[in-house]
Amino acid sequence: MIRSTTKAVAALAIGALVLTACSSDKKKDTASTASSATSAAVAASSAAASQPATADLSKVKVSYVSGMKALPFYVSVNCGATARAKELGIQYEYNGPADYDATQQIPIVNAVGAKKPDALIVTATDTKALIPPLKAVKDQGVKLVEVDGTVEDGSLSVSKVLSDNKRGGALAAKAINDLTGGKGSVVVISTKPGISSTDERGEGFKEAIKAYPGIKFLGIEYNGGSNATAQQIVTGLIAKNSDLSGVFGAGNVGSEGTAAALRAANASGRVKVVQYDASPGQVEQLQSKVLDALIAQDPYQEGIDSVNQAVAAATGQPTKDVLTDLHIITRETLADGSGKKFQYKVSC
Amino acid sequence: MTEAATPLPRARALVTIARERSGQGLIFVVLLGLFLLFSVMRPSQFPTAFNLRSLGLSASVIALLAVGQTFVIIGGGIDLSVGSVLVFSGVVAAKAINGLGAATSLGAIVLVGTVVGLGAGASWGAVNGFLAVRGGIPDFIVTLGTFGMAYGLAAVITGGSDITTPLKLTTKLGNGNAFGVPWLLLIALVAAIVMQVVLTATRFGRYTYAVGSNREAGRRVGVKVDRQRISLYMISGGLAGLGGFLALALYNNTTIGAHGNDNLVVIAAVVIGGTSLFGGTGSVLGTIAGVLVPVVLQNGFVIVGVPTFWQPVAIGAVLIAAVYIDGRRRTAAR
Numbered sequence: 001m002i003r004s005t006t007k008a009v010a011a012l013a014i015g016a017l018v019l020t021a022c023s024s025d026k027k028k029d030t031a032s033t034a035s036s037a038t039s040a041a042v043a044a045s046s047a048a049a050s051q052p053a054t055a056d057l058s059k060v061k062v063s064y065v066s067g068m069k070a071l072p073f074y075v076s077v078n079c080g081a082t083a084r085a086k087e088l089g090i091q092y093e094y095n096g097p098a099d100y101d102a103t104q105q106i107p108i109v110n111a112v113g114a115k116k117p118d119a120l121i122v123t124a125t126d127t128k129a130l131i132p133p134l135k136a137v138k139d140q141g142v143k144l145v146e147v148d149g150t151v152e153d154g155s156l157s158v159s160k161v162l163s164d165n166k167r168g169g170a171l172a173a174k175a176i177n178d179l180t181g182g183k184g185s186v187v188v189i190s191t192k193p194g195i196s197s198t199d200e201r202g203e204g205f206k207e208a209i210k211a212y213p214g215i216k217f218l219g220i221e222y223n224g225g226s227n228a229t230a231q232q233i234v235t236g237l238i239a240k241n242s243d244l245s246g247v248f249g250a251g252n253v254g255s256e257g258t259a260a261a262l263r264a265a266n267a268s269g270r271v272k273v274v275q276y277d278a279s280p281g282q283v284e285q286l287q288s289k290v291l292d293a294l295i296a297q298d299p300y301q302e303g304i305d306s307v308n309q310a311v312a313a314a315t316g317q318p319t320k321d322v323l324t325d326l327h328i329i330t331r332e333t334l335a336d337g338s339g340k341k342f343q344y345k346v347s348c
Numbered sequence: 349m350t351e352a353a354t355p356l357p358r359a360r361a362l363v364t365i366a367r368e369r370s371g372q373g374l375i376f377v378v379l380l381g382l383f384l385l386f387s388v389m390r391p392s393q394f395p396t397a398f399n400l401r402s403l404g405l406s407a408s409v410i411a412l413l414a415v416g417q418t419f420v421i422i423g424g425g426i427d428l429s430v431g432s433v434l435v436f437s438g439v440v441a442a443k444a445i446n447g448l449g450a451a452t453s454l455g456a457i458v459l460v461g462t463v464v465g466l467g468a469g470a471s472w473g474a475v476n477g478f479l480a481v482r483g484g485i486p487d488f489i490v491t492l493g494t495f496g497m498a499y500g501l502a503a504v505i506t507g508g509s510d511i512t513t514p515l516k517l518t519t520k521l522g523n524g525n526a527f528g529v530p531w532l533l534l535i536a537l538v539a540a541i542v543m544q545v546v547l548t549a550t551r552f553g554r555y556t557y558a559v560g561s562n563r564e565a566g567r568r569v570g571v572k573v574d575r576q577r578i579s580l581y582m583i584s585g586g587l588a589g590l591g592g593f594l595a596l597a598l599y600n601n602t603t604i605g606a607h608g609n610d611n612l613v614v615i616a617a618v619v620i621g622g623t624s625l626f627g628g629t630g631s632v633l634g635t636i637a638g639v640l641v642p643v644v645l646q647n648g649f650v651i652v653g654v655p656t657f658w659q660p661v662a663i664g665a666v667l668i669a670a671v672y673i674d675g676r677r678r679t680a681a682r
Contacts, residue, residue: 069656095656102599103606107643110402111650115393128512129599132523133402140398192605193509222508224605 060090061117062310064303065109067125067149069096072279072344073252073299074123077147079348080303081121088311093117100191100225100253102126106133113137118314121306123149127196131156143313147306148299150196159309159319163297165197168326169204169250172274173212175293175328176246179272182214184245187237189258191225191251201250201276215246223254230257238265249275255282259290278329279344286331294329296342301325375621375637378670379644386648393651404533405523407643409434409598411536411636412591413610414617415543416584418635421618422547423580424560424627428491429476430588431610432498437468437592438602439502442511445596454520461517461593469589470582472498477578487581495611502604510601522597532594539587544632556580561628617642620671641670 064081066074078094085092095112097104102125110133112120120142124130131151138144144157154160176186188205190198202220209217218241223230230253238244238261247262249255255275262268268290275282278296285291305322312319333339386394393399413430420427444464445457476494480487521531547553555576558566567573595603615625621638623630645663654662 093653095650098660101606103603107402107406107646108650110399110406111647114396114399114402114647115390115651126599126601126603128601129603131600132518132598136398136402136523194601 057088057090057311057315060088060119060311060314061093061115062090062119062121062307062314063093063095063112063115063117064121064147064306065105065112065123066094066096067105067123068100069094069098071100071252072281072346073148073277073297075346075348076299076344077123077303077306079345080300081307082303082348084304084307088307090307090311092307096123097125100125102129106130109133109137113140113142116140117142119143119145119310121145121147121310123147124151125149125195127152127194143310145306145310145313145319147302148197158313159306159321161302161305161309161322161324162197163302163324163326165200166204166207168276168295168297169201169206169248170208171326171328172201172248172250172276172293172295173205173208175274175295175330176209176248176272177212177215179274179292180215180245182212184243185216185218185241186246186248187218187244188220188248188250189230189233189254190220190222191253192222195251198250198276205248205250216243218244220250223251223257225251225253227254227257227260230254231261232257234258234261235265238262238267238271244271246272246274249273252277252279255285255291259285262290277344278342280346283329283334283340283343286329287334289331292330296327296329296339296344298324298326298342299344374674375634375641375670378673379637379641382641382644382648382666386644386651390651394648399647399651401530401533403640403643403647404530405598406647407639408530408532408536409591409595410610410613410617410643411639412539412587412594413584413614414621414635414639415536415540415632416587417614417618418621418623418630418632419543419547419556419580420584421615421623421625422560422627422630423556423577424563425480425487425577425580426491426615426625427473427476427581427584428488428611429472429495429498430584430591430614431607432495432502433469433472433585433588434592434595434610435602435604435607436472436498436502437465437589438596439505439511439592439604440468441465441589441593442513442596442602443505445513445517446511450514452514454516457514457517458521461596462590465589465591465593466586467589469592470586472589473582473585474578476585477581480581481574481577499604499608502602506602506604508604510604512601513596515600517597518600522594522600532598535590535594539590540632540636543583547632552576552579557628559627613642616667620667622674642667 062085064078066077068074074096082092095108097108105125109122113136120137122144124146131153134144134151134156138156145159145161146157147161150160188202190202209215221233223233234247247258249258258273262271272292274293275291276295278294282291282294286294301324309319327342329339329342417427417430441461441464445461448456448460472494476491479485479490524531526534547556555571558571559573559576563573617638618635619625620641621634623635642663645666646659649659649662
């Protein structure tokens with residue numbers, strides 16, 4: 001009995017070992033194919049980048065922990081970061097929680113912290129809950145770069161790479177005004193309170209919408225990161241406000257739920273929907289008239305900038321905060337080809 | 349006085365049941381094996397004080413929930429409401445703490461938070477137990493219902509936004525140490541040891557096995573089955589409530605949106621730890637191992653460098669393998 005038990009445990013251990021070994025190899029493969037696929041894009045960006053590439057950077061280790069590993073936005077950040085890391089010749093690794101959730105992200109931040117990379121690029125999923133773990137990682141001597149989401153304690157990171165969320169919210173208000181002809185009630189549907197990026201978008205929208213007196217602002221609703229909840233909220237809003245003319249989806253989840261609610265209420269087309277972000281699904285929805293405008297960030301560039309700042313910090317050079325640009329995508333800019341390049345990626 | 353007529357055989361039978369059915373699983377060997385494996389692969393990264401501390405912190409709140417769930421499942425029930433009860437209790441505790449005023453000492457904050465959290469959680473446990481046992485509603489449905497209710501009420505109380513708690517609670521308790529060990533880990537360990545002793549060395553523990561393995565037989569030997577079952581839900585709720593207060597300390601706010609999957613994580617940990625979903629067998633110590641295995645795997649896979657999308661695949665596979673091996677050994681032992 002004892003012997004068979006030992007064997008079984010040994011088999012399990014070997015299994016885990018093989019699994020880790022195989023998957024490590026697999027990762028290298030995907031990394032190299034990914035970078036060759038995007039090398040054209042990289043060539044363009046690297047010419048503009050200002051990193052000195054003369055020093056030997058092959059020992060520099062940079063890790064990125066995103067807010068949600070499979071979300072096209074963070075996949076695009078990772079693609080930009082992977083491409084830039086390859087170009088600089090540094091060691092780079094990507095991790096993230098399955099859901100946008102601080103309790104899932106913290107153990108991953110801790111595990112990456114235990115590896116003591118030279119720099120950790122992180123998208124904080126909560127402005128407060130991530131402070132203690134990030135502080136602990138920083139105390140290990142790891143330089144922190146925040147991208148997309150930040151914590152309240154601004155002193156932890158050497159650089160923040162962000163898109164101008166307030167401006168994004170203001171752009172959305174402008175788009176809503178253009179689309180609705182400046183009439184009716186509009187609502188913002190956000191993910192959860194306490195997330196810096198979506199909070200600022202809501203705030204930017206709230207301030208900018210005041211400039212359009214014909215529009216009544218109904219406030220900000222939260223869908224908790226769930227399409228089902230988004231659907232319920234929008235269904236309720238349509239029932240309550242017959243003059244609902246616009247919805248601004250500020251979070252990265254929920255547009256499918258909003259669309260489903262509008263379809264069910266036969267209000268598609270009448271209610272204009274402006275959605276933050278530009279994942280392939282959202283671009284498709286824009287084309288099929290489910291959405292009417294997208295506010296696209298530039299996550300690929302954020303990935304490049306993050307790695308640049310991380311490497312600068314790791315090699316003792318000055319770092320700075322970076323604000324990346326935003327773009328309104330409409331069916332018109334998709335048709336003339338100028339909008340397509342801002343679509344996020346699902347794989348590198 | 350039929351009870352007095354057969355005290356010895358009854359006690360003896362219950363002791364035998366308790367002893368036989370708390371048999372420790374191979375899961376400890378699996379846990380140790382994973383620990384050694386990762387330590388050998390990454391000796392300068394995995395077995396460090398920093399990492400072990402992080403592992404302990406990651407596991408401690410879930411461990412409390414899992415200990416309570418172990419009692420409910422051994423007693424033949426299930427409690428799906430734990431994550432929401434944790435959130436609700438955390439919210440109520442946060443309200444109470446913030447109502448104390450900024451000058452309140454840490455000791456008073458901890459006392460109030462613990463009492464309010466435990467009380468709120470145990471109250472939900474009482475509701476669960478009463479409806480399931482006296483109301484005759486399947487506990488799967490009752491606790492699914494209270495899962496939604498507790499979460500909803502938490503959102504009603506807060507208006508949907510997380511409440512922030514005093515920073516000193518997080519720096520001193522949530523991330524603070526006692527004798528070099530994180531407070532939260534220490535609290536979870538003490539709770540686990542106490543509850544393991546309760547389960548194996550007290551009449552309450554023996555009755556718990558008894559109502560889980562054969563309710564009617566338990567009733568006939570004089571176990572107050574209904575009261576026993578309601579108590580089990582109250583233990584689960586109370587520990588979830590304590591977890592709610594400790595989660596405040598750990599995360600510095602109420603993390604309302606983050607505990608929807610806690611029930612599945614917790615039930616998985618209990619089953620991985622060797623407790624039968626059909627009741628009557630199991631142990632708290634096994635559950636602790638069941639909590640730690642996925643936590644160690646996740647941590648180890650990140651450190652070893654398993655690509656992020658492969659991690660859940662690998663974790664799922666190892667969990668199934670671990671429980672399979674454990675089950676084989678148990679069958680062989682019989």
